[in-house]
Amino acid sequence: MTVSRALNAPGKVTPETLARVRTAVDALGYVPNAMASGLRMARARMVAALLPTLVGPVFQELVESLAESLKRSGYQLMIGQAGYDAAQEEELIKTIIQRRPDGIVLVGLVSSPGARNALLASRIPVVETWDFTDHPIDMLVGFSHGAIGASVAQFLHDRGHRHVAIITANDARAQARTAAFMERSKALGAQSAQCFLTTAPSTVGAGRKGLATLLQTAPEITGVFCSSDSLALGALIEAQHQGRRVPQQLAIVGLGDQSFAQDAQPALTTVRLDGTRIGALAAELMIARAEGRPVAEPVVDVGFHMVVRDST
Amino acid sequence: MTVSRALNAPGKVTPETLARVRTAVDALGYVPNAMASGLRMARARMVAALLPTLVGPVFQELVESLAESLKRSGYQLMIGQAGYDAAQEEELIKTIIQRRPDGIVLVGLVSSPGARNALLASRIPVVETWDFTDHPIDMLVGFSHGAIGASVAQFLHDRGHRHVAIITANDARAQARTAAFMERSKALGAQSAQCFLTTAPSTVGAGRKGLATLLQTAPEITGVFCSSDSLALGALIEAQHQGRRVPQQLAIVGLGDQSFAQDAQPALTTVRLDGTRIGALAAELMIARAEGRPVAEPVVDVGFHMVVRDST
DNA sequence: TTGTACGCGTTATCAC
């Protein structure tokens, strides 16, 4: 007990005792056991995050910012990769709940009812991110993918493009962007809104292949929305390879504003998503909830904005 | 006790009891507490990994493969970001040891003696990765950065380049590559081996800026080793921007064989590092050690190999 | 200021 006090509240023991404890700690190589502490206190001082993938630059800002903010408040971050598969997600969530983290940050909305129920039953604070809904499990920091698709369609139309297309993956969020993009284009009277779904992950190679296929089936297009910057870079390379000048003959819009977007030649027009802000806000909500403070605004739409550069 | 058996060894209870337990579990929403279990068993069923950074594509294959392999054996992965700073690393290692993970995977060698001692005293299995030394703390799966620098210098020399340069970051591993590259170039009688250290992280932008600076101070160079594929892509873009033809007037070699390397135009010559293999091997060693099985080969050099494409 | 008793939730062990 005296050791526990000496380490956690040094002011509550005499300097002499403190010194004796410290000497013994050093001599024995004593390290407090966080599992025992967590069990006793019913607080793990740890927050779990669940991502679809760690591969690809998309969520890196978010994770880095989340980890940094949590560390500053004395929480560790535990990361799980769920893939884009609902069954795997559910299993991983249940494993995570067993560890009794002080909070769970999810990248994306929870799809399966099983996972949703497990989270609700656990009474652990949850922040969903990187998407938007009016009915989150608990808290939410994100943006609307449908709004992005519509905005880009509007942007291309405003620039005079009447034959547009989208190159995209086919996960749920990508589908929301695609549907909104197609719908807005149609509403604006764009002559054609080709849609090409790559099955591969969002790589530069997929972008090249995507644009190549697109230019064969619909050579009349003058504007393309690529639903990640990697895809956009691939499309840019393929366009240059085929002798189509960007932006004169083909306008390209990316998504994510990865650091390379501004260094491409021409620099990529893209949609900026503020992963750093999302991570910091998610951490803030999480910590407030974990420490019993009230959360003023548990649902935050951080939005997005277009960054217009030279590829359009 | 019967519940514990029903959940962990269903064969040891009667089907009837099992059914009663399962009903109660569902009705009450019971979820086993992994902290209590870990405390009692002295096994957390968790492995911690420490990375310099999650940003950038460099370690993604490794982490993904590590997480996947561990999950298959029933271990969770906890990730910590240490930055490239020794003090921060030491602090993080001590925090991690408090959680009593079954193993610790380090990306990079441990530099500070304090961290080294803490790890040794903890008696937790440790795998260092992504580098090589003959005296690891415990186990090691990696490759020699010096050997990479020398190999690339040799490769460029064999291709007839007599004025070569390196564009690189300046962390410890980058310095090892740079020193070996310079030394081998000199030994081979290359007329000049310019060295340019970017202070920024290894981004496409840094690669562009690096090459631009280099071409001003040493326009005679015909071969450049960029110590990441992102830098190489930046150099490629800058070369094309300045009208230098690649590979005819300037040969570019990258490092990492990221997926975009093969999709650049021209496709990038690079050095392949098998992150997936390193992750899988590290997990294998870790699990064997954690479960008390002997580890035949605790120090593995997985090497690397040049992937020659069109940029040289 | 320091020390004692107890309980957090789990599982190894032994008795029934």
Added chain:
DNA sequence: GTGATAACGCGTACAA
């Protein structure tokens, strides 16, 4: 096949 007991290491509550 099932249940009782104890112990993992910590911190709260209270006694000295």
